[in-house]
Amino acid sequence: MSQEFLTVSALNSLIQEVLQMGFPQAVWVCGEIQGFNRNRDKKHVFFELCEKDIKTKDIVARVGLVIFSGKKIYIEEVLADAQNAFPLKDDIEVKFLCRIDFYPPHGALRLIVENIDPTYTLGKIAQAKQKLIAELKSKGVLDANKQLAFPQVPLNIGLITAYDSAAYHDFVSELRLSGYGFKIFCRNTLMQGSRAEADVCRALDELSTVDDLDVLVITRGGGSIAELSCFDSESIAKKIAQMPIVVLSGIGHEINLTITDLAAHTQQKTPTAIAGFLVDKVRGFLDDARQRLGILTDLAQRHLSDENQNLKDQAYQLQRRTQQYFKIHLETMVRYSEIVRKSPPRQFRQRMNDLENRKSNFTQSVLNRFQKEQKRLQHFCRLVEMAHPKNALKRGFSITRSIDGKALKSIKQLEAGQVLHTEVNDGVFHSEVKDLKKEAGRGRREIQ
Amino acid sequence: MADVKFSKAIKKLDEIITKIENEEIDVDELSDQVKEAVQLIELCKKKIEKAEMEVKRVVEGFVDESVEK
Numbered sequence: 001m002s003q004e005f006l007t008v009s010a011l012n013s014l015i016q017e018v019l020q021m022g023f024p025q026a027v028w029v030c031g032e033i034q035g036f037n038r039n040r041d042k043k044h045v046f047f048e049l050c051e052k053d054i055k056t057k058d059i060v061a062r063v064g065l066v067i068f069s070g071k072k073i074y075i076e077e078v079l080a081d082a083q084n085a086f087p088l089k090d091d092i093e094v095k096f097l098c099r100i101d102f103y104p105p106h107g108a109l110r111l112i113v114e115n116i117d118p119t120y121t122l123g124k125i126a127q128a129k130q131k132l133i134a135e136l137k138s139k140g141v142l143d144a145n146k147q148l149a150f151p152q153v154p155l156n157i158g159l160i161t162a163y164d165s166a167a168y169h170d171f172v173s174e175l176r177l178s179g180y181g182f183k184i185f186c187r188n189t190l191m192q193g194s195r196a197e198a199d200v201c202r203a204l205d206e207l208s209t210v211d212d213l214d215v216l217v218i219t220r221g222g223g224s225i226a227e228l229s230c231f232d233s234e235s236i237a238k239k240i241a242q243m244p245i246v247v248l249s250g251i252g253h254e255i256n257l258t259i260t261d262l263a264a265h266t267q268q269k270t271p272t273a274i275a276g277f278l279v280d281k282v283r284g285f286l287d288d289a290r291q292r293l294g295i296l297t298d299l300a301q302r303h304l305s306d307e308n309q310n311l312k313d314q315a316y317q318l319q320r321r322t323q324q325y326f327k328i329h330l331e332t333m334v335r336y337s338e339i340v341r342k343s344p345p346r347q348f349r350q351r352m353n354d355l356e357n358r359k360s361n362f363t364q365s366v367l368n369r370f371q372k373e374q375k376r377l378q379h380f381c382r383l384v385e386m387a388h389p390k391n392a393l394k395r396g397f398s399i400t401r402s403i404d405g406k407a408l409k410s411i412k413q414l415e416a417g418q419v420l421h422t423e424v425n426d427g428v429f430h431s432e433v434k435d436l437k438k439e440a441g442r443g444r445r446e447i448q
Numbered sequence: 449m450a451d452v453k454f455s456k457a458i459k460k461l462d463e464i465i466t467k468i469e470n471e472e473i474d475v476d477e478l479s480d481q482v483k484e485a486v487q488l489i490e491l492c493k494k495k496i497e498k499a500e501m502e503v504k505r506v507v508e509g510f511v512d513e514s515v516e517k
Contacts, residue, residue, distance in 0.1 A: 319503065326500045329458075336465050340485045341469050344478050351475055352486045 012104035019109075023100040024361060026114050030095045033341070034062070037090050043069045049096070065098065068114045075116050082118035086226045095120035122225075129232050133259060136237050144241035145265045151246065153287050154214040154278050156183045158245075160200060163188035167221040167252075167271040174275030174333040180282050185210055191220040196230040200260075204239045204247075214247045215278070218260060219271040223250030231258035250274035319402060364398035400431075413438050454495045465480040 006014065031049030039045055039415050050062035067075060070078070086092060098111035136142050157175075161168050175182040187207055190199040200218065207216055210326055218231075231251050240247045240263040249264035268274045373409040385391070389399055400408045400422045408414060419431045450480050451459075462484045467473050 067474075085488045238470045305482065323500065326496045329496050330493065333489050333496070336461060336485065336489050339465055339468060340482055343480075347471055348475070353471065 002347045008107070011106060012102065016102040016104055019102050021099055026097050026099045028117070029063070029097055029098050029111060030093065030120065031063070032093050033088065033090050033391065035090070036088060045072060049094070063107065065096065065111045065113055075113065078116055079118055081124065086118070086121055087228065093124045094122055125229070127178055129259065132232070132234055133262060136263070137261065141237050141241040142259075142262050145247050145263060148244075148246050148265060150265065151214040152253055152281075154246075154281050155181055155256065156212055156214045157185065157278065158210060158213040158216040159184050159186040160189045160203045160207065160216065160218045161186065161220055161271070165191070165221065167191070167219050169251075170221070171217070171250075172220055172269035173432060174272045178279040179281065182278070184284075185213060192223065192227045192230065194230070195391075197236060200233075200236050201239045202232075204236075204243060206243070208243055213245060215248055216243060217248045217250065217274055218264070219248075219250035220252065221271065221273050225256065227256055227257075228252075231260040233259060236260050237263035243378070248274055248277070265376050344398070357412050388418045390425075393423065396425075398425075399423045413439060452491065455490060457488050457492050457495075461485060461492065464488070 011325055030047060031051055034048045034050050036045065036047040039047070045067040046064065048062050048064050049439070053060050073316065075088070079088070088094070094111045095117040096111070097115035097117070098113055100109070101112050102109050121368050157169065159168070162173065168186065173185065175184070185207065187203040189203040189402070190196045190308045204216065204218075207213065231249075237259050240260070246265040247263075247264045248268070249258075249261045250268045250273055251258050251261055252270050258268060266277065389397075402408060402413065402419050403419060403421065405421075406413070408420065414420075414433050415435060416433050416438060420431045420433065422429050422431055467512050468478075468485065484515065
């Protein structure tokens with residue numbers, strides 16, 4: 001027995017048989033790809049899957065795999081069916097359906113890849129992404145840029161995109177369509193592939209030093225999850241968080257937001273949408289300004305028209321009051337005219353009347369005087385008449401005269417024998433004095 | 449006489465009219481005073497009418513102007 005031996009080929013064939021018996025069917029194997037990138041262009045792809053210690057990240061197991069050229073096309077088709085969610089490359093976790101094979105010529109165990117389950121990797125990627133999102137969120141990285149106030153008139157735009165790309169033209173033409181005076185400072189940037197992440201970070205750094213930019217825009221056209229996976233980037237997110245101005249992202253994917261989208265202040269799906277958003281902002285500002293101007297104009301006009309009305313009212317009042325004033329004075333003038341017209345003639349008439357009165361009074365008084373005088377005269381007449389001797393003769397008196405015609409009043413004028421003429425009422429008789437007797441106290445002489 | 453101020457003219461007129469009304473004026477002077485009063489009344493009326501027209505013109509011009517704005 002000790003002399004029995006197996007040739008290497010016999011041994012290897014035996015091992016091959018044992019393995020085939022032990023693994024009659026293909027098995028699903030999960031692990032992290034290593035050494036894939038180095039032979040990407042080769043016909044058959046040889047690489048390894050390994051398993052790491054969860055804590056130490058040390059490799060605890062590894063196994064070699066091969067994708068034969070025929071399978072390579074199939075695998076790529078499967079991945080394409082999963083919307084090119086990810087490319088096969090180092091450091092990603094994959095789940096392969098493998099046949100366990102032993103290759104006698106090399107004496108090497110190898111797993112021949114038959115199929116791939118992309119959902120496993122997608123799940124892993126999603127998990128990792130969620131983990132990263134949670135971490136960034138807890139550090140405040142995702143909210144930092146959102147804290148910045150959005151500029152009122154975002155006209156100066158720092159643009160991070162591939163110059164002359166469809167995304168660039170969509171973005172620019174949308175802005176141009178608005179007619180507003182947008183200015184774009186474009187930093188030509190790699191937007192896909194392994195170098196995109198670092199280039200986007202550099203672009204952010206560079207644009208942050210450009211003066212007078214209002215916002216930064218990171219945008220590109222739609223792509224597969226794999227193409228956009230470079231934007232699920234911690235470093236881009238952190239860079240955005242450090243930006244002093246608002247960052248907008250328009251990284252075209254219908255379903256999943258990239259971490260770049262989450263870190264940005266505002267996110268839209270497409271370059272056109274981002275441009276539209278900016279246009280709306282400017283339009284909103286202008287509309288608001290126009291509205292304010294309208295309100296201001298209305299207020300001013302209302303105020304002016306109020307004041308105008310006020311002035312008109314006052315002018316009316318002025319006119320009314322002056323008219324009133326004039327009216328009063330004109331009325332006074334009319335009244336005065338009346339007075340001047342009527343009063344003096346009246347006064348003249350009155351004076352004339354006075355004069356007439358006086359005249360008539362005067363005449364009357366003269367007449368009265370005359371009458372009075374006449375009465376007195378009459379009285380005198382009566383008295384005179386009463387005193388007339390004739391009247392005395394009628395009452396029985398008589399007048400005795402001497403011859404020479406003197407009326408005898410005293411006996412002294414007489415002497416005895418003297419002839420007397422005595423006049424009585426109805427004639428004259430002659431007598432002769434006989435005796436003279438003087439009356440005691442009266443010197444009377446008796447006549448016979 | 450046209451240079452006399454309205455207020456002065458009115459005052460003078462008031463005096464004359466009061467005297468005329470109260471018959472304080474000597475008949476010798478009455479006609480002269482009446483003549484003066486009539487002149488003053490004419491003067492005051494002219495002044496008022498002129499001022500009123502002027503005010504009307506100014507105010508209307510002002511109102512028209514403010515309507516046009």
